[in-house]
Amino acid sequence: MDNTALKFIVPAATALTCILALMLLRFVTYRVLHTWARKTGTQIDGIIIDSTRNPSLLLAVAIGIHIGLSFSGIPEKHMGYLGRILDVIIILSVTFASATLVGSLFRNYVQKSNIPIPTTGLAYGILKGTIFVIGFLIILTDLGISIAPLITALGVGGLAVALALQDTLANLFAGVHILMEKSIRIGDFVRLESGQEGYVDDITWRSTRIRMLPNNMVVIPNNKLAQSVVTNYYLPEKRMSVLIEVGVSYSADPDLVEKILVEEAKKGAGDIPGLLAEPEPYARLVPGFGDSSLNFTLTCQVREFADQSLTQHELRKRIFKRFKDAGIEIPFPQRTVYIREEKKIQ
Numbered sequence: 001m002d003n004t005a006l007k008f009i010v011p012a013a014t015a016l017t018c019i020l021a022l023m024l025l026r027f028v029t030y031r032v033l034h035t036w037a038r039k040t041g042t043q044i045d046g047i048i049i050d051s052t053r054n055p056s057l058l059l060a061v062a063i064g065i066h067i068g069l070s071f072s073g074i075p076e077k078h079m080g081y082l083g084r085i086l087d088v089i090i091i092l093s094v095t096f097a098s099a100t101l102v103g104s105l106f107r108n109y110v111q112k113s114n115i116p117i118p119t120t121g122l123a124y125g126i127l128k129g130t131i132f133v134i135g136f137l138i139i140l141t142d143l144g145i146s147i148a149p150l151i152t153a154l155g156v157g158g159l160a161v162a163l164a165l166q167d168t169l170a171n172l173f174a175g176v177h178i179l180m181e182k183s184i185r186i187g188d189f190v191r192l193e194s195g196q197e198g199y200v201d202d203i204t205w206r207s208t209r210i211r212m213l214p215n216n217m218v219v220i221p222n223n224k225l226a227q228s229v230v231t232n233y234y235l236p237e238k239r240m241s242v243l244i245e246v247g248v249s250y251s252a253d254p255d256l257v258e259k260i261l262v263e264e265a266k267k268g269a270g271d272i273p274g275l276l277a278e279p280e281p282y283a284r285l286v287p288g289f290g291d292s293s294l295n296f297t298l299t300c301q302v303r304e305f306a307d308q309s310l311t312q313h314e315l316r317k318r319i320f321k322r323f324k325d326a327g328i329e330i331p332f333p334q335r336t337v338y339i340r341e342e343k344k345i346q
Helices: 003-037 044-068 076-113 120-144 147-164 164-180 222-227 256-269 305-326
Strands: 188-191 197-203 207-212 219-220 241-247 282-289 293-303
Touching: 003 044, 003 256, 003 282, 044 219, 076 120, 147 256, 164 197, 164 219, 219 222, 222 241, 241 256, 241 305, 256 293, 256 305, 293 305
Parallel strands: none
Antiparallel strands: 188 197, 197 207, 207 219, 241 293, 282 293
16 A cells, blocks of 8 residues: 555544544433433523534534544645634534524523513524624634624625615514513413404514414514504403493392302302402492493403403303392393374364
């Protein structure tokens, strides 16, 4: 075997051996770390392990190739280019690991702390995008490319792009405004000015997605949403009042009607899903004297907006049966008509 062949075989064998050794070390290390992480009471260590698993594979390959190249007879001029390529690979692996790690820690922190900051695609994307931009600038610096002219060009070009993408940027900043204001959060039940209502599914860089009760998706540009009137049924809290109007005959005893309404609401708190026992339900003679009936309003509390339909359905059935047993009439609208007969002129 001649010397030329040895110049390629020895570095290749060295690189392959190092890569396999590093892969084996990586496998054993992660097995030990996973076993240790399962015994701890926190999720942070598991997040760190999962975030670095895939980038560590790329890092092991780069280190193995770098060691193999050190045994080769490649001229110093070419080694410099190869070294920079390996540096780029290492920086990319660290950038991907950092972006994944920071994004996962951000989601975990928000979920654990229960603060009203949604882990949306917009917030998550901005966080990871910032890290990727930093990594890209580091790569340019490592390659010897000055980033000052690039930043200047981006400033001038950014002005032209901003003018061309006014609607897109308006939606982006409106989405950031919605997130920072915290008036609309992921999972909230909202009603739009147009009458559409549903759960906020996600807030992205361009639009907000609302999943309606029939399981349809409404997509609204963030700029339009920021300018419209929105009713949030989850603020300041999910619990809300349900008002049920009941009309009875003028011959009914108002105290008895009030007692029956409150009793049925209290009994239903233990049977009807979503109906709350606290604060206690109450009935009032409001709006009061109608054309054909005494009109009462029963007020009770439900867990959230979606529970009010079933609560009203069940309570109305129970109230109707209880009124029927108590002999309380629910009257129909009545009108008194007077017919005047005119005398015929003879």
